Amino acid sequence: xxxxxxxxxxxxxxxxxxxxxxxxxxxxxxxxxxxxxxxxxxxxxxxxxxxxxxxxxxxxxxxxxxxxxxxxxxxxxxxxxxxxxxxxxxxxxxxxxxxxxxxxxxxxxxxxxxxxxxxxxxxxxxxxxxxx
Amino acid sequence: xxxxxxxxxxxxxxxxxxxxxxxxxxxxxxxxxxxxxxxxxxxxxxxxxxxxxxxxxxxxxxxxxxxxxxxxxxxxxxxxxxxxxxxxxxxxxxxxxxxxxxxxxxxxxxxxxxxxxxxxxxxxxxxxxxxxxxxxxxxxxxxxxxxxxxxxxxxxxxxxxxxxxxxxxxxxxxxxxxxxxxxxxxxxxxxxxxxxxxxxxxxxxxxxxxxxxxxxxxxxxxxxxxxxxxxxxxxxxxxxxxxxxxxxxxxxxxxxxxx
Numbered sequence: 001x002x003x004x005x006x007x008x009x010x011x012x013x014x015x016x017x018x019x020x021x022x023x024x025x026x027x028x029x030x031x032x033x034x035x036x037x038x039x040x041x042x043x044x045x046x047x048x049x050x051x052x053x054x055x056x057x058x059x060x061x062x063x064x065x066x067x068x069x070x071x072x073x074x075x076x077x078x079x080x081x082x083x084x085x086x087x088x089x090x091x092x093x094x095x096x097x098x099x100x101x102x103x104x105x106x107x108x109x110x111x112x113x114x115x116x117x118x119x120x121x122x123x124x125x126x127x128x129x130x131x132x
Numbered sequence: 133x134x135x136x137x138x139x140x141x142x143x144x145x146x147x148x149x150x151x152x153x154x155x156x157x158x159x160x161x162x163x164x165x166x167x168x169x170x171x172x173x174x175x176x177x178x179x180x181x182x183x184x185x186x187x188x189x190x191x192x193x194x195x196x197x198x199x200x201x202x203x204x205x206x207x208x209x210x211x212x213x214x215x216x217x218x219x220x221x222x223x224x225x226x227x228x229x230x231x232x233x234x235x236x237x238x239x240x241x242x243x244x245x246x247x248x249x250x251x252x253x254x255x256x257x258x259x260x261x262x263x264x265x266x267x268x269x270x271x272x273x274x275x276x277x278x279x280x281x282x283x284x285x286x287x288x289x290x291x292x293x294x295x296x297x298x299x300x301x302x303x304x305x306x307x308x309x310x311x312x313x314x315x316x317x318x319x320x321x322x323x324x325x326x327x328x329x330x331x332x333x334x335x336x337x338x339x340x341x342x343x344x345x346x347x348x349x350x351x352x353x354x355x356x357x358x359x360x361x362x363x364x365x366x367x368x369x370x371x372x373x374x375x376x377x378x379x380x381x382x383x384x385x386x387x388x389x390x391x
Contacts, residue, residue, distance in 0.1 A: 068169050070280045073272060075175075075338050078168040087169070091318040123281065123320040 033109045041099040048077065048085055059118075062089060062096070090124040101127045174340035178357035180256070180275035181332055182386035184368045185249060189352045193247045196224050200249075202348035203330070208321045210309035219300040221330040222251040222345055230377060230389075243391065249352070251345070252277060252298040252330040253377060256384030260290035260299065269327075275358075275386060276332045286325040295378050296385075299329045358386060 041047075047054045048061060065087040068074045077085040088095035100106045103126055111117065171177070190196065203209070203222045212218055224247045228235045254277045260269050261277060268283035269290050291299045305324045307315075315321065319335065322328050332355075333343035341347075346355045356365035365388075368374075374388040 064169075066282055069338075070278065070282070071270070071272075073175070073274070073334065073338055074169050074171050076170050076172050078170070080167050090320065122323040125315060125317045125320060127317075 030113070033113050035107075035110055036102060036105040038100065038102050038106075040101065044099055046081075046083070047099075048079055058096075062120075065089070089120060090127070097127050103127055172339055176337045176340055176342075178274050179359035180357060180386065181254065181337075182275070182356065182358035182365050182388070183251075183332075183346075184354045184365050184374065184388045184390060186352055186354070186368075186372075186390045187243075187246065187248060188390060189350070190246060190249070193224060195350070195352060196247055196249050198348040198350075199345040199353065200224070202344040203333075205314070206316050206344050207319055207331075208306065208310055208315055209328075210306040212304060212306075212309050217303045219302065219306065219328065221300075221328070222249065224248065225250045231375065233378060233380065234375065248389070249345075250296070250298075250377075251387065252332075253296055253383070253385035253387045254330075254332055256386065257382060259293040259295070259383060263289040263293040265289065272334075274337075276334055278331055278334060279326075279328060281320075281322060281326050281328070284326040286327065288327060290327055295381055295383065299327050301327050 049057070054061075065077065066089070069087050075087050077087045079085065084094065086092050086094040086098065088098075090097045092098055097103060200222055204211075207221060209219050209221055227239065227243045227246065227248060230248045230250055254275060256275070258269075258271055258277045261271055264270070265287060266283045266285055268280050268285070269277065270280065271277050286301070288301055291301060302322055302324050306321050310321065333341070333345075336343060343353075343355055346353045354364050354368055356363035358365055358369075360366065368390070369388060372390045374390050376385045376388055379385065
Protein backbone atom coordinates (compact mmCIF):
# COMPACT_ATOMS: atom_id res chain seq x y z
CA UNK A 1 0.00 0.00 0.00
CA UNK A 2 1.37 3.35 -0.91
CA UNK A 3 -1.02 6.28 -0.30
CA UNK A 4 1.79 8.71 0.50
CA UNK A 5 0.87 10.80 -2.55
CA UNK A 6 -2.75 11.26 -1.37
CA UNK A 7 -1.86 11.89 2.20
CA UNK A 8 0.62 14.66 1.28
CA UNK A 9 -1.85 16.31 -1.14
CA UNK A 10 -4.54 16.11 1.51
CA UNK A 11 -2.27 17.68 4.09
CA UNK A 12 -1.27 20.50 1.72
CA UNK A 13 -4.92 21.27 0.94
CA UNK A 14 -5.76 21.18 4.65
CA UNK A 15 -2.95 23.59 5.52
CA UNK A 16 -3.96 25.93 2.69
CA UNK A 17 -7.54 26.04 3.95
CA UNK A 18 -6.41 26.75 7.49
CA UNK A 19 -4.07 29.60 6.59
CA UNK A 20 -6.25 31.03 3.82
CA UNK A 21 -7.96 33.70 5.97
CA UNK A 22 -4.62 35.02 7.12
CA UNK A 23 -3.03 35.31 3.68
CA UNK A 24 -4.42 38.69 2.56
CA UNK A 25 -2.99 40.44 5.63
CA UNK A 26 0.25 38.45 5.74
CA UNK A 27 3.25 40.65 6.48
CA UNK A 28 1.13 43.80 6.65
CA UNK A 29 0.52 44.71 10.28
CA UNK A 30 -2.47 47.06 10.50
CA UNK A 31 -1.10 50.29 11.91
CA UNK A 32 -2.60 51.45 15.21
CA UNK A 33 -4.76 54.43 14.27
CA UNK A 34 -3.66 57.79 15.63
CA UNK A 35 -6.78 59.67 16.75
CA UNK A 36 -6.93 63.09 15.09
CA UNK A 37 -7.55 66.18 17.18
CA UNK A 38 -9.83 68.98 16.03
CA UNK A 39 -8.62 72.60 16.16
CA UNK A 40 -10.95 73.08 19.17
CA UNK A 41 -9.32 70.20 21.02
CA UNK A 42 -5.83 71.38 20.09
CA UNK A 43 -6.63 74.84 21.39
CA UNK A 44 -7.84 73.36 24.67
CA UNK A 45 -4.61 71.38 24.93
CA UNK A 46 -5.74 68.83 27.49
CA UNK A 47 -8.58 66.40 27.90
CA UNK A 48 -10.68 65.82 31.01
CA UNK A 49 -7.92 63.67 32.51
CA UNK A 50 -4.34 63.08 31.34
CA UNK A 51 -4.12 61.34 27.98
CA UNK A 52 -3.14 57.90 29.28
CA UNK A 53 -6.04 57.88 31.72
CA UNK A 54 -8.44 58.98 28.99
CA UNK A 55 -7.24 56.28 26.65
CA UNK A 56 -7.74 53.55 29.20
CA UNK A 57 -10.69 54.91 31.15
CA UNK A 58 -12.91 57.17 29.05
CA UNK A 59 -15.84 54.75 29.29
CA UNK A 60 -15.70 54.96 33.08
CA UNK A 61 -15.86 58.74 32.96
CA UNK A 62 -18.85 58.57 30.63
CA UNK A 63 -20.55 56.16 33.01
CA UNK A 64 -19.89 58.47 35.96
CA UNK A 65 -21.09 61.47 33.98
CA UNK A 66 -24.37 59.98 32.88
CA UNK A 67 -25.27 58.78 36.37
CA UNK A 68 -24.44 62.09 37.88
CA UNK A 69 -26.34 64.08 35.22
CA UNK A 70 -29.43 61.94 34.93
CA UNK A 71 -29.78 60.73 38.48
CA UNK A 72 -28.30 63.57 40.58
CA UNK A 73 -28.82 66.57 38.31
CA UNK A 74 -25.16 67.57 38.59
CA UNK A 75 -23.79 68.63 35.24
CA UNK A 76 -20.49 70.39 35.90
CA UNK A 77 -17.21 68.54 36.28
CA UNK A 78 -14.11 70.27 37.59
CA UNK A 79 -10.86 68.38 37.09
CA UNK A 80 -7.70 68.41 39.22
CA UNK A 81 -6.36 71.51 37.54
CA UNK A 82 -9.57 73.43 38.06
CA UNK A 83 -10.85 73.22 34.46
CA UNK A 84 -14.62 72.97 34.07
CA UNK A 85 -16.39 70.57 31.74
CA UNK A 86 -19.97 70.17 30.63
CA UNK A 87 -20.74 66.59 31.66
CA UNK A 88 -22.25 65.59 28.37
CA UNK A 89 -21.42 63.03 25.74
CA UNK A 90 -22.97 64.79 22.81
CA UNK A 91 -24.29 68.26 23.51
CA UNK A 92 -22.68 71.61 23.61
CA UNK A 93 -19.28 73.13 24.20
CA UNK A 94 -16.87 71.43 26.58
CA UNK A 95 -18.66 68.11 26.13
CA UNK A 96 -16.83 65.12 24.62
CA UNK A 97 -18.22 65.83 21.18
CA UNK A 98 -17.87 69.56 21.70
CA UNK A 99 -14.09 69.08 21.50
CA UNK A 100 -13.94 65.83 19.55
CA UNK A 101 -16.46 66.89 16.92
CA UNK A 102 -14.70 64.68 14.38
CA UNK A 103 -16.32 61.54 15.77
CA UNK A 104 -15.53 59.49 12.65
CA UNK A 105 -11.80 60.23 12.72
CA UNK A 106 -11.50 60.24 16.50
CA UNK A 107 -13.81 57.87 18.33
CA UNK A 108 -14.87 55.58 15.47
CA UNK A 109 -11.45 55.02 13.99
CA UNK A 110 -10.10 53.77 17.28
CA UNK A 111 -13.22 51.78 18.09
CA UNK A 112 -13.16 50.09 14.68
CA UNK A 113 -9.58 49.09 15.29
CA UNK A 114 -10.43 47.74 18.75
CA UNK A 115 -13.70 46.26 17.48
CA UNK A 116 -15.86 48.10 20.02
CA UNK A 117 -19.35 49.20 19.04
CA UNK A 118 -20.85 51.54 21.64
CA UNK A 119 -24.65 51.73 21.23
CA UNK A 120 -24.78 55.27 22.58
CA UNK A 121 -25.41 56.72 19.13
CA UNK A 122 -28.75 54.96 18.83
CA UNK A 123 -29.98 57.89 20.92
CA UNK A 124 -27.23 60.47 21.30
CA UNK A 125 -26.97 62.64 18.22
CA UNK A 126 -23.87 62.35 16.12
CA UNK A 127 -22.17 65.65 15.39
CA UNK A 128 -22.65 67.08 11.92
CA UNK A 129 -19.33 65.87 10.51
CA UNK A 130 -16.72 68.49 9.84
CA UNK A 131 -13.89 67.70 7.47
CA UNK A 132 -10.51 68.52 8.92
CA UNK B 133 10.71 36.65 68.78
CA UNK B 134 8.65 34.46 71.02
CA UNK B 135 4.95 34.74 70.38
CA UNK B 136 3.21 35.84 73.47
CA UNK B 137 -0.19 37.14 74.30
CA UNK B 138 1.44 40.48 75.10
CA UNK B 139 3.03 40.78 71.65
CA UNK B 140 -0.16 39.80 69.92
CA UNK B 141 -2.10 42.51 71.70
CA UNK B 142 0.54 45.11 70.86
CA UNK B 143 0.36 44.35 67.17
CA UNK B 144 -3.43 44.23 67.20
CA UNK B 145 -3.49 47.59 68.92
CA UNK B 146 -1.17 49.21 66.42
CA UNK B 147 -3.18 47.79 63.50
CA UNK B 148 -6.40 49.14 64.97
CA UNK B 149 -4.75 52.54 65.26
CA UNK B 150 -3.83 52.27 61.57
CA UNK B 151 -7.47 51.73 60.56
CA UNK B 152 -8.47 54.59 62.81
CA UNK B 153 -6.30 57.16 61.06
CA UNK B 154 -7.05 55.92 57.52
CA UNK B 155 -9.99 58.32 56.97
CA UNK B 156 -7.71 61.20 57.91
CA UNK B 157 -5.23 60.21 55.22
CA UNK B 158 -8.09 59.80 52.76
CA UNK B 159 -9.25 63.31 53.49
CA UNK B 160 -5.76 64.63 52.77
CA UNK B 161 -5.55 62.61 49.58
CA UNK B 162 -8.77 64.16 48.31
CA UNK B 163 -7.99 67.72 49.26
CA UNK B 164 -4.75 67.51 47.29
CA UNK B 165 -6.53 67.67 43.94
CA UNK B 166 -9.77 69.57 43.47
CA UNK B 167 -11.73 67.20 41.28
CA UNK B 168 -15.36 68.03 41.83
CA UNK B 169 -18.82 67.27 40.45
CA UNK B 170 -21.45 69.90 41.05
CA UNK B 171 -24.59 71.59 39.87
CA UNK B 172 -24.34 74.40 37.35
CA UNK B 173 -24.14 77.75 39.12
CA UNK B 174 -27.39 79.07 37.63
CA UNK B 175 -29.40 75.85 38.16
CA UNK B 176 -32.96 76.26 39.46
CA UNK B 177 -33.46 74.14 42.55
CA UNK B 178 -36.55 73.19 44.53
CA UNK B 179 -37.83 70.65 47.00
CA UNK B 180 -40.92 69.63 45.11
CA UNK B 181 -41.49 71.02 41.64
CA UNK B 182 -45.10 71.42 40.65
CA UNK B 183 -47.35 73.05 38.10
CA UNK B 184 -50.63 74.93 38.09
CA UNK B 185 -52.74 74.93 34.92
CA UNK B 186 -55.10 77.88 34.72
CA UNK B 187 -57.82 76.43 32.51
CA UNK B 188 -59.74 79.74 32.64
CA UNK B 189 -57.18 81.11 30.20
CA UNK B 190 -57.70 78.32 27.66
CA UNK B 191 -60.11 79.06 24.84
CA UNK B 192 -59.35 76.45 22.18
CA UNK B 193 -56.75 73.95 20.98
CA UNK B 194 -55.06 76.92 19.40
CA UNK B 195 -53.84 77.99 22.88
CA UNK B 196 -52.36 74.58 23.62
CA UNK B 197 -50.51 73.88 20.39
CA UNK B 198 -47.50 76.13 21.09
CA UNK B 199 -46.80 74.31 24.38
CA UNK B 200 -47.00 70.90 22.77
CA UNK B 201 -44.86 72.03 19.87
CA UNK B 202 -42.24 73.61 22.16
CA UNK B 203 -41.90 70.45 24.22
CA UNK B 204 -41.96 67.95 21.43
CA UNK B 205 -39.49 69.80 19.23
CA UNK B 206 -36.75 70.28 21.85
CA UNK B 207 -37.11 66.73 23.12
CA UNK B 208 -37.15 65.12 19.68
CA UNK B 209 -40.55 63.52 20.19
CA UNK B 210 -41.54 62.07 16.81
CA UNK B 211 -44.94 62.52 15.17
CA UNK B 212 -45.99 58.98 14.37
CA UNK B 213 -49.19 58.76 12.31
CA UNK B 214 -50.27 55.34 13.64
CA UNK B 215 -52.15 56.12 16.87
CA UNK B 216 -51.08 52.85 18.50
CA UNK B 217 -47.42 53.82 18.18
CA UNK B 218 -47.84 57.45 19.17
CA UNK B 219 -45.32 59.11 21.56
CA UNK B 220 -46.64 61.90 23.81
CA UNK B 221 -45.01 63.97 26.53
CA UNK B 222 -47.71 66.62 26.76
CA UNK B 223 -51.05 66.52 24.96
CA UNK B 224 -54.64 67.61 24.75
CA UNK B 225 -57.49 65.71 26.38
CA UNK B 226 -61.18 66.30 27.11
CA UNK B 227 -62.64 66.78 30.60
CA UNK B 228 -64.21 63.36 30.98
CA UNK B 229 -60.85 61.70 30.31
CA UNK B 230 -58.83 64.07 32.46
CA UNK B 231 -61.17 63.89 35.45
CA UNK B 232 -63.20 60.70 34.92
CA UNK B 233 -64.34 60.61 38.55
CA UNK B 234 -65.62 64.18 38.39
CA UNK B 235 -67.79 63.73 35.32
CA UNK B 236 -71.27 64.78 36.30
CA UNK B 237 -74.00 63.64 33.99
CA UNK B 238 -74.78 67.26 33.16
CA UNK B 239 -71.44 69.05 32.92
CA UNK B 240 -71.36 72.76 32.20
CA UNK B 241 -71.03 73.65 28.53
CA UNK B 242 -67.62 75.28 28.86
CA UNK B 243 -65.80 72.39 30.50
CA UNK B 244 -67.60 69.91 28.29
CA UNK B 245 -66.05 71.32 25.12
CA UNK B 246 -62.80 72.73 26.57
CA UNK B 247 -59.49 71.07 25.59
CA UNK B 248 -57.35 70.38 28.69
CA UNK B 249 -53.59 70.00 28.70
CA UNK B 250 -52.16 66.89 30.37
CA UNK B 251 -48.66 65.62 31.10
CA UNK B 252 -46.85 63.48 33.66
CA UNK B 253 -48.07 64.46 37.13
CA UNK B 254 -44.69 63.89 38.80
CA UNK B 255 -46.53 62.23 41.66
CA UNK B 256 -45.42 62.47 45.24
CA UNK B 257 -45.99 58.73 45.55
CA UNK B 258 -45.39 57.48 42.01
CA UNK B 259 -46.66 53.96 41.25
CA UNK B 260 -44.42 53.76 38.16
CA UNK B 261 -41.35 54.04 40.38
CA UNK B 262 -42.57 51.28 42.69
CA UNK B 263 -42.98 48.80 39.87
CA UNK B 264 -39.84 49.55 37.85
CA UNK B 265 -37.57 46.51 38.24
CA UNK B 266 -34.35 48.32 37.24
CA UNK B 267 -34.85 51.71 38.93
CA UNK B 268 -34.78 53.21 35.46
CA UNK B 269 -37.62 55.41 36.59
CA UNK B 270 -37.07 57.06 39.93
CA UNK B 271 -37.97 60.14 41.94
CA UNK B 272 -35.34 62.83 42.27
CA UNK B 273 -34.85 64.87 45.42
CA UNK B 274 -36.62 67.82 43.82
CA UNK B 275 -39.72 65.71 43.17
CA UNK B 276 -39.20 65.13 39.45
CA UNK B 277 -40.04 61.60 38.38
CA UNK B 278 -37.25 60.88 35.92
CA UNK B 279 -36.48 58.30 33.29
CA UNK B 280 -32.94 57.00 33.08
CA UNK B 281 -33.02 55.68 29.52
CA UNK B 282 -29.73 53.94 30.03
CA UNK B 283 -31.40 51.49 32.38
CA UNK B 284 -34.78 51.03 30.72
CA UNK B 285 -35.32 47.46 29.56
CA UNK B 286 -38.72 48.15 28.02
CA UNK B 287 -40.77 45.88 30.31
CA UNK B 288 -43.59 48.46 30.43
CA UNK B 289 -44.59 47.76 34.05
CA UNK B 290 -44.48 51.52 34.55
CA UNK B 291 -47.07 52.01 31.83
CA UNK B 292 -49.35 49.54 33.57
CA UNK B 293 -48.67 51.29 36.88
CA UNK B 294 -49.39 54.84 35.71
CA UNK B 295 -53.07 55.73 36.15
CA UNK B 296 -52.78 58.74 33.84
CA UNK B 297 -51.46 57.17 30.63
CA UNK B 298 -48.51 59.55 30.80
CA UNK B 299 -46.03 57.09 29.35
CA UNK B 300 -45.40 56.01 25.78
CA UNK B 301 -43.53 52.99 24.52
CA UNK B 302 -41.29 53.20 21.47
CA UNK B 303 -42.68 50.49 19.24
CA UNK B 304 -40.81 52.03 16.34
CA UNK B 305 -37.39 53.64 16.01
CA UNK B 306 -38.21 57.33 16.57
CA UNK B 307 -35.47 58.36 14.15
CA UNK B 308 -37.52 56.96 11.28
CA UNK B 309 -39.99 59.78 11.96
CA UNK B 310 -37.55 62.64 12.64
CA UNK B 311 -35.81 64.29 9.74
CA UNK B 312 -32.23 65.43 10.25
CA UNK B 313 -33.05 69.12 10.41
CA UNK B 314 -35.99 68.51 12.77
CA UNK B 315 -33.74 66.77 15.28
CA UNK B 316 -32.51 69.00 18.08
CA UNK B 317 -28.84 68.03 18.45
CA UNK B 318 -28.82 69.07 22.11
CA UNK B 319 -31.16 66.33 23.33
CA UNK B 320 -30.71 62.62 22.61
CA UNK B 321 -33.50 60.84 20.78
CA UNK B 322 -34.72 57.58 22.23
CA UNK B 323 -34.58 54.17 20.62
CA UNK B 324 -36.96 51.33 19.88
CA UNK B 325 -37.84 49.44 23.05
CA UNK B 326 -37.73 52.12 25.76
CA UNK B 327 -40.55 53.93 27.57
CA UNK B 328 -40.58 57.71 27.71
CA UNK B 329 -42.49 60.64 29.21
CA UNK B 330 -42.26 64.27 30.33
CA UNK B 331 -39.20 65.09 32.49
CA UNK B 332 -40.36 68.56 33.69
CA UNK B 333 -37.47 69.80 31.52
CA UNK B 334 -34.84 68.67 34.03
CA UNK B 335 -32.17 69.56 31.46
CA UNK B 336 -33.45 73.15 31.27
CA UNK B 337 -33.87 73.62 35.04
CA UNK B 338 -30.23 72.54 35.34
CA UNK B 339 -29.15 75.56 33.32
CA UNK B 340 -31.52 78.07 34.88
CA UNK B 341 -34.40 77.91 32.40
CA UNK B 342 -38.11 77.32 32.98
CA UNK B 343 -39.73 74.29 31.31
CA UNK B 344 -40.33 74.86 27.60
CA UNK B 345 -44.13 74.42 27.81
CA UNK B 346 -44.35 77.03 30.56
CA UNK B 347 -42.40 79.54 28.49
CA UNK B 348 -44.68 78.95 25.50
CA UNK B 349 -47.94 78.96 27.48
CA UNK B 350 -48.78 82.70 27.68
CA UNK B 351 -49.51 82.37 31.38
CA UNK B 352 -51.69 79.26 31.20
CA UNK B 353 -49.04 77.23 33.01
CA UNK B 354 -47.23 78.26 36.19
CA UNK B 355 -44.26 76.31 37.48
CA UNK B 356 -42.61 76.48 40.90
CA UNK B 357 -41.74 74.85 44.19
CA UNK B 358 -44.78 73.43 45.98
CA UNK B 359 -42.72 73.15 49.13
CA UNK B 360 -42.04 76.88 49.32
CA UNK B 361 -45.03 78.76 50.74
CA UNK B 362 -43.98 81.99 49.00
CA UNK B 363 -43.66 80.47 45.53
CA UNK B 364 -45.82 81.54 42.61
CA UNK B 365 -47.57 78.17 42.51
CA UNK B 366 -48.41 78.22 46.21
CA UNK B 367 -49.83 81.74 45.85
CA UNK B 368 -52.05 80.54 43.01
CA UNK B 369 -53.16 77.55 45.06
CA UNK B 370 -53.97 79.81 48.02
CA UNK B 371 -56.23 82.10 46.04
CA UNK B 372 -57.95 79.66 43.66
CA UNK B 373 -59.95 76.47 43.88
CA UNK B 374 -57.98 73.68 42.21
CA UNK B 375 -58.42 70.01 41.45
CA UNK B 376 -55.96 67.24 40.66
CA UNK B 377 -56.33 64.15 38.50
CA UNK B 378 -57.62 60.98 40.20
CA UNK B 379 -56.55 62.35 43.56
CA UNK B 380 -58.37 59.58 45.43
CA UNK B 381 -55.82 57.03 44.21
CA UNK B 382 -53.29 58.54 46.61
CA UNK B 383 -50.53 59.15 44.07
CA UNK B 384 -50.25 62.82 45.04
CA UNK B 385 -50.06 64.51 41.64
CA UNK B 386 -47.98 67.70 41.44
CA UNK B 387 -50.03 69.19 38.62
CA UNK B 388 -53.03 71.26 39.75
CA UNK B 389 -55.88 72.57 37.62
CA UNK B 390 -57.77 75.80 38.28
CA UNK B 391 -61.23 75.14 36.82
